[in-house]
Amino acid sequence: MGHRAAIVGAGHTRFGALAEGPRALLRSAVDGAFASVDRGVDRARVTEAFLATLGFGGWQIGNAAALLCEEAGLPGLPTTRVENACASGGFALRAGVRAVESGANSLVLVAGLEKMTDQPQARRRYWLGVSGDTEWERQAGLTFAGVYGLIAAAYLSEHEVGPEALAEVARKNHENGALNPNAHFQKRIARDDVLRAPRVAAPLGLYDCCPVSDGAAAVLLAPADVARSFTDTPVFIDAVGAGSDYLAVQERPRLTQFAATRWAAEEAFRHARVDRSAISFLEVHDCFTIAELLALEDLGFADEGGAGPLTLSGATARTGRLPVNPDGGLKAKGHPIGATGVSQAYEVFQQLRGAAGPRQVPHAERALTHNVGGAGATAAVTIYSVG
């Protein structure tokens, strides 16, 4: 790799049911990223940009990339939209990293955006399944809640893990979200709240599911040598990995593993040349509680069936041995689809620079983010370090 990429600035809107429209959200996140650069930056230095968005609800399903150049105030900037469903942000980040590593760019803007709550309930449900397999899963009556419900049922049946492990994922992430001023849900819940909630797709209930949220996030990437001119504490991107799998779960040999995550993690760790023990904390894709358990196993931080006991032991709490989702995760922070992968990078930028405030993970030096599209059809894994 000729040019190691580093994050030199990051911006983030509040996540939640917001009054702002998509353009305002995008503008706010991008402005925040530019404003966060320690020694300031001339916007005109950006030579390439990527926008992650699904276009939820169809408000701008084609050519949305142009909105980024408009709202960033950078007419003429070549901008590309990246769409890999819920992994759009992770893949846009990867595209931005590659654009820096290629040596062709000295400042790259990566933004993620989704506006979801302005859709009527019926249209939300319509759109929540558009990134799953349409011909088979959808026509059997499944959205992602249903697909993850099937996966959760298979997981609980395969392993000696009870629903309280799922509930603990939700409880823990809400506890973290309560410390994050950007989070959609900033309130604690108890395991019993999760277990007693109405079932959405058994065994998953309402509190096993992430919310439908509005929000945007943005990061600025620069080659390492240039990065030092913007800040004394850039956050380096040591490796990106990515993988794809069969779209429909019914076509995969294993229900309770995401091969895409495994391939992405393998690639990322191979290039980063670090052990898993060197990772200070994880940001994983917990769109449903079961997804966090799968992520811990697929990323290699727990054995098969071991993520439940690990979670129940408290190891993944913010103060535990391996903090997972200190920002509250998708579960509590919210999940504006295209923004999520970029938001994970934002959290890493704050944590590794010691700027995460009350939710700061102590001694955070290296981090991993994990962003999944759909029910494992695509996955991106990124490893970061500071100093």
Next chain:
Amino acid sequence: MKTLVRAEAYLPRRSHDGRRVVSFDEDEFTMAVTVLERLLGSLPAPSGPVDLALVGASSAVPDELWSVWVGRPLRVQRGGSGAASLKKALESAAADTGPNPAFVVASEVGEPSGPGHSIGDGAVLFLLAPAGPAPEVPVLPWNELDLEDLRGPALDAAFALSRRAHGQDPAVWAGDWTLDPGAGAAVDAALLARRNALGVGAVSEGAYVPRSRYLDSLTSRWRFVADRCAACGATTFPLRGSCRGCGARSGVSPVHLPLDGGTVVAATEIGRGGQPTEFDFLVDAAGPYSVVLVDLAPGARATLQASESPTGGWKVGDRVATRLRRLYPMEGEWRYGRKALPLPAEGASP
């Protein structure tokens, strides 16, 4: 000339209060298919097109759907929904001198007209074969029928007729037709329309399967046809025209996977709010529904909505039977697919 060699009937189940109920995902087409399916697999493949006469509301279903179902070229004739139409269809089939067997299917769905009975919910299939040795078909047991409370004109006539004809000289049934020819008009078109209008016409908002792709998928969706690879032996389901096991782009040929007997590998129950919008009508009318992931054969897995669930819900390892049912309405017509039901105990009639 052809003679009646077989009659088969399908009736919806009884509810606990004794009413005969059509479940929400059944209609004239699915009932007609269900009764046809019982017979079709056991028949020797005819050399030419199959004659299929449709009586009742199922005749509104377009030819291409029937062709997929039968899996053979069809010559479809359509009648109205009354007893006179049934008589005409049977007479016409009997008079035909062609070499192939002919099917006459009558199916109806009425509205429950009060406690104790419904009007004409069910389907009857008649198989007529050319004179001479009858085709080698096993005689299946009749369903548990309570024929007396049927009120639908075509079905009523069909049952009366087939009871009399069963085991008798077909010439007798042809001449013994006594039903009032005018009775056909009695099927209440408004009632049928009201039931069939349910949600039909929903407009796609994104996750849209165009009609052409739906039709393309029916061989797999309805008949569970998969690709078998000559090179590596792997099964690819649904049909892709290539091998998922070794990547071969040629040398795959279609195989029929069993329609019944698959094994559940995962199950979920979709509660209110967990359904895609297309299934709002179903949740509103019938409450939560289950979806099961089923191993049809080694390497072949299907995601199926459950039409019924076992007591206590679906569990990993449960065996399933499948039936054609309504999935959801789109662009003015119903989309159909196989749904899962608990596999009846060994030896029981489905």
